Amino acid sequence: MPLFGSFRIGRWFGFPIRIDYSWFLVAALVIWTFSTREFPRVLPFYPASTYLAMGTAAAILFFLSVLLHELGHALVGRMRGVTVESITLFIFGGIAQARDEARRPLDEFLLTAAGPLASLALAGLFLGARIAAEAVAAPPPVVTVLGFLALLNFILAIFNMIPGFPLDGGRIFRSIVWAATGDLVRATRWATRGGRLFGAALIVLGVFNLSRGQMISGLWAALIGWFVVNAATSSLRHFELRHLLRQIPVGAVMDPRPRTIEASLPVDRAISEYFLRGNQEAYPVERDGGLIGIVDLRAVSEISVNLRPGTPVSAVTRPADEFPAASPDEALVEALSRAQAGVSSLLVTHNGYVVGVLDPREVAVRVRRMQRLGLVSPGGAAAPGDQVGTYVPSPPAKSA
Structure with missing residues (x-):
């Protein structure tokens, strides 16, 4: 869960790799800790430049290890039909961001276990390299x-196997409870409790270490504990929202x-009569009663003010197939997953007719309103006697 925004650095095995801006803080802290505390403690009497080189190399290889851990999740997720959109490194490690949940307990178990297994494999690889380096009398x-x-890498694997959601161990625990009960919602709530308890225990440990003057270990334990508690809570909310949708x-x-906007309408009138008065940021465009495409706020804003009176809307209309579309009968979660960046509706x-527009920004407000009206329960089910999914088509415009 990125914190401060991120930027893309490339692709690996088809997955976009991103770095959150918070990563630079932890990278500097890790290099400083390795260079000034850990390596001087285990290997004394070397110059500061050597410790800095050791700390930088160790930090780079460790973050590469974290990336490979997340790549393990992503590759197995792809094999099991789970769409992983990107991998992001941030202050607390890394995260493989999936578009959807695993469909079966076994899928969740396998894609989750792939991360710790990758870390254990890397631990074995580095241990073997260390033994080989000693055998050839490599520099200490x-x-x-x-x-x-x-x-x-061994600690990373063990830490992630703690049975608290959203850590890997918590997700594995969730998959086991899911398989045993057949209830993913219950399994997620049980696993979330474990995550909160573990996070709270880390916070207590951090406060205890701080009281004993162990500032760095105390701060890190408390900070990680706070993150785990908040991540468990936000992950549960995100899951419940997806389940509701x-x-x-x-x-x-x-x-x-x-x-709808007539294709021949000048852009200045489209702005004053539609974009300034309505809530939509995109409108279907018609010509002779037939849909020819979509015009959005960004398209009309790019036309110079002095050219708007003489420019018809059709000149800035994009074909409808360039915009994501939805069916009125499909689940919200499926429709929203197809929403593209930069497209507001x-x-x-x-049946070939334009019957509505879905604004992703308005979904949360309308769903909360449905909950307040008792049309859906917090768990996502329709209230007894209500028909949330009732739809009566009333087509206003024929699609091309």
């Missing part, structure tokens, strides 16, 4: 760094009978 700094990386069809929250079609 090289041997020390390799041994340190073996230990760090699976129960609500697009037709229940879309804007029905959306306003999804066109809703039924």
Whole structure:
């Protein structure tokens, strides 16, 4: 869960790799800790430049190890049908961001276990490299760094196996409970409790270490504990929202009978009569009653003010197939997963007609309103006697 925004550095095995800006803080802290505390403690009497080189090399290889840990999740997820959108390194490690949940307990178990197994494999690899380096009488700094990386990867694997959601161990625990009970919601809540308890224990440990004057270890334990508690809580909320959106069809929250713009209307009038007065940021464009495409706020804003009176909307209209579309009967979670960056609305079609527009920004507000009205329960099910998914088509415009 990125914290301060991120930027992309490339692709690996088809997965976009991103770095959160918070990563630079932890990278500097790790290099400083390795160079000024850990390596001088285990390998004394070397110059500061050697410790800095050791700390930098160890930090780079450790973060590469974290990336490979997340890549293990992503590759197995792809094999099991789970779409992983990107891998991000941030202050607390890394995260493989998936678009959807695993479909079966076995899928969740396998894709989650792949990360710790990758870390254990890396621990074995670095341990083997350390033994080989000793055998050929490599310089002690090289041997020390390799041994340190073996230990760090082993700790990473063990730490992630603690049964508290959203750590890997918590997800594995969730998959086991899910398989035993057949109830993913219950399994997620049980695993989340474990994550909160573990995070709280880390906070207590951190406060205890701080009281004994162990500032660095105390701060790190408290900070990681705080992160785990908050990550467990936010992960549960995100899961419950996705579960809720699976129960609500697009037709229940879309804007029905959306306003359409005539293709010949000048851009200045489209701005004053539609974009300034309505809530939509994208409108279907018609010519002779037929849909020719979509015009959005960004397109009209790019036309110079002095050219707007003489420019028809059709000149800045994009074909409808360039915009994500939805069906009124499909689940909200499926429709929203197709929303593209920079596109504010999804066109809703039924039997070849445009029947509505779905604004992703309005979904949360409308779902909360449905909950307040008792149309859906917090768990996502329709309230007894209500029909959340009722949809009666009333087509205003024929699609091309």
